[in-house]
Amino acid sequence: MNDKQKVDNLESLRKRVMHADREALIYFLTAEREEVLSTLWEWSDQVRRQHVGDAVHLRGLIEVSNYCAANCIYCGIRAGNHHLLRYRMEIPEILTQVRLAVKLGYGTVVLQSGESSRQMPGRWVTELIRTIRSECDLAITLGMGERSRDEYQEWFSAGANRYLMRYETSNSGLFHTLHPGHLGLESRLNSLHLLREIGYEIGSGIMVGIPGQTWDDLAADLLLFRQLNLDMIGVGPFLPHPETPLGSSYLEGQVFTPGAQVPNNEITTLKTVALTRLVCPMANIPSTTALAAVDVKSGHELGLSRGANVIMPNLTPTHYRSLYEIYPAKADTGEAAEHYDSRLKARILALGRHPGIGRGDSPNKGVRTCEHNPEH
Ligand code: SAH
Numbered sequence: 001m002n003d004k005q006k007v008d009n010l011e012s013l014r015k016r017v018m019h020a021d022r023e024a025l026i027y028f029l030t031a032e033r034e035e036v037l038s039t040l041w042e043w044s045d046q047v048r049r050q051h052v053g054d055a056v057h058l059r060g061l062i063e064v065s066n067y068c069a070a071n072c073i074y075c076g077i078r079a080g081n082h083h084l085l086r087y088r089m090e091i092p093e094i095l096t097q098v099r100l101a102v103k104l105g106y107g108t109v110v111l112q113s114g115e116s117s118r119q120m121p122g123r124w125v126t127e128l129i130r131t132i133r134s135e136c137d138l139a140i141t142l143g144m145g146e147r148s149r150d151e152y153q154e155w156f157s158a159g160a161n162r163y164l165m166r167y168e169t170s171n172s173g174l175f176h177t178l179h180p181g182h183l184g185l186e187s188r189l190n191s192l193h194l195l196r197e198i199g200y201e202i203g204s205g206i207m208v209g210i211p212g213q214t215w216d217d218l219a220a221d222l223l224l225f226r227q228l229n230l231d232m233i234g235v236g237p238f239l240p241h242p243e244t245p246l247g248s249s250y251l252e253g254q255v256f257t258p259g260a261q262v263p264n265n266e267i268t269t270l271k272t273v274a275l276t277r278l279v280c281p282m283a284n285i286p287s288t289t290a291l292a293a294v295d296v297k298s299g300h301e302l303g304l305s306r307g308a309n310v311i312m313p314n315l316t317p318t319h320y321r322s323l324y325e326i327y328p329a330k331a332d333t334g335e336a337a338e339h340y341d342s343r344l345k346a347r348i349l350a351l352g353r354h355p356g357i358g359r360g361d362s363p364n365k366g367v368r369t370c371e372h373n374p375e376h
Contacts, residue, residue, distance in 0.1 A: 010039055020226050020279045025219040029262075029271055037271075044274035044307035051281040052309045054353045057360030058344075059108040059141065059286075060101030060315040060337075063324040064089045064128075068114025070145065071180050074210070076241040076325045077114050083243060087323055088119055091128050097315045098132050104341050107359040108139040110164070110312060115145030122151040126158045133159030139359040141203075146191050149198075156198050161359075163195045166205040166234060170224045171217045174210065178246070192228060201362045203232025203284075208272050209264020210238045211250055218262050218272065226279045231362035232310075233283045235272050236290030238264040239327035247327075266294045270306050277307030282364040286310040293329060300344075304351060310360070311348075313340055 001009065016024035028040050065088035066077045077084065094111070101109050109132070113120060129140060141162040142155060152163070167188050169175050175185040182188075196202045206221045225233050240247035262268060269291050276285055287303025289312065295302065300311060316324060318334045345355050 006035075010036070014039075014043060014278075017275065017278050020223050022216075022219045022223065025222055025275055025279075026215050028275055029215055029218055029268070031271070040271065040274050041306050044277040045305055047281050048277050048285075048307050048309055052284070052363055055309065055356035055360070056304060056348045056353050057108070057284065057310045057356035058104070058106045058341075059110050059310060059312045059360075060097070060104070060106045061110045061112060061289075061312045062089075062094060062097045063113065063314075063316040063320060064094055064111050065113040065116070065120055066320075066324050067116040067119035069118070070115045070182070073178055073180065073246040074207070074238060074241065074244055074327075076243055076247075076327060078244060080245075081243045085323055086119070087320055088113075089317075089320065091131055093317065094128060095131060095135070097317065098136060098138075100315055100337060102136055102138060104313075104338070105355065105357075106138065106313075107356065108141055108162075109315070110141040110143060112143040112164075113145075115147075117147065120144065122147065122154060125151070126154050129155055129158040129160050139361065146188065149194050152191075152195055152200070153198055156200060160200070162201040162203065162232065162362075164203040164205075164232060164234065165192055165195070166207075167192075167221075167224070168206055169210055169213060169217060170206075170220045171213070174212050174217065177212065178210065189228075201231035201365055202228075203234065204228060204230050205232075205234030205236075206272075207236060207238040207264075207290075208269045209262050211246060211254075211261070213238075213262045214260040215262060216260075222272070222275055222279050225276060225283075229364065230280060230283055231364050233276050233280060233285050234288055235269060235276055235285070236288035237266070237269045237294055239290055239293060241325065241327050266291065266299065266302075269294070270302055273303055273308055274306045280364075282362070284310050284360065284362055284364075286312055288312075289314070290327065293327070301347060301351060304348070304353065311344065313337065313344060 013024050067086050068077050071078045071080050139161045143164040172185040240250040285308045287300045287308035291303050292299035315337050
């Protein structure tokens with residue numbers, strides 16, 4: 001192929017990716033040639049700038065409780081992990097961290113937890129949201145797993161704005177293996193549907209390199225992002241936690257579906273982030289903590305230059321953080337939030353970007369169209 005043919009070929013592939021063509025997605029996911037990869041990085045950065053601009057929105061993450069009744073086989077805070085002291089923060093403690101988010105200029109707090117109706121009754125969450133809302137104007141995002149429609153509704157009415165719930169994989173067989181006792185992928189997708197119906201901005205996402213995940217699965221994950229017309233999309237590598245069934249078998253070197261297996265490495269995660277930006281140009285996409293965990297030095301920057309426009313600094317008080325190990329050695333070193341924040345903002349400016357101002361609502365929400373929205 002001469003140079004012109006190569007350019008034409010890439011251009012036609014770009015169009016196919018933008019239209020979420022499965023084979024074109026797999027072509028880029030498995031690409032190794034520098035020339036192809038640099039083209040993908042360039043496109044994702046261009047599309048990010050064009051659709052969501054140069055602002056990097058900062059969302060303060062507060063891990064409010066590690067109580068969990070679920071037994072996801074990859075997650076360090078699963079019910080079956082008995083080597084873990086469980087906690088639920090007090091509302092005044094959470095409020096102190098929310099005030100810190102306001103002081104640092106963040107437009108959003110993300111309240112994340114395990115899944116436990118017993119330890120985190122719906123009414124408690126409602127009171128928490130009301131308390132925050134009565135004092136602050138920032139956006140409130142919840143990531144508390146699957147709950148009842150009534151609870152989602154009550155929390156929305158109390159002032160919550162957004163909900164994050166990853167589907168982790170679009171392969172229903174693999175989803176079933178990962179989530180014993182769960183009703184299944186359809187039920188998780190139904191929760192996302194309910195949340196959107198109520199009026200939340202909805203976020204979902206996946207892990208890259210789950211044992212058993214194939215290239216075909218990963219391409220299907222990307223197609224589902226687009227089909228769900230998500231406001232927020234989180235993509236991070238699977239990180240083995242030794243106190244979990246999946247993590248320990250991975251660490252013992254058990255091989256799953258050799259050949260077709262997606263690796264849980266940095267480059268594959270970055271390709272997935274870049275393609276996510278191309279298939280969902282308007283979404284808010286974080287450069288995830290899990291990505292920063294595999295590359296402490298430059299993971300965040302690489303995510304931001306290959307499609308991402310959000311970072312979620314951890315505002316959980318340091319003495320709780322070690323109890324919220326969904327995977328080991330999370331990127332944070334226990335550094336105080338204020339120090340981390342000033343280093344992070346300097347890193348953002350060094351990329352030629354700037355910290356976002358205001359809530360950083362989903363640009364997608366205002367423009368959902370009949371064409372994209374299967375509910376209409
Ligand atoms: N209970 C909440 C929060 C779960 S933790 C909920 O269900 O939404 C948030 C995300 O961390 C999960 O959705 C999962 O994608 C990711 N995660 C959990 N364990 C992980 C691991 N071992 N490696 C990488 N990511 C993990």
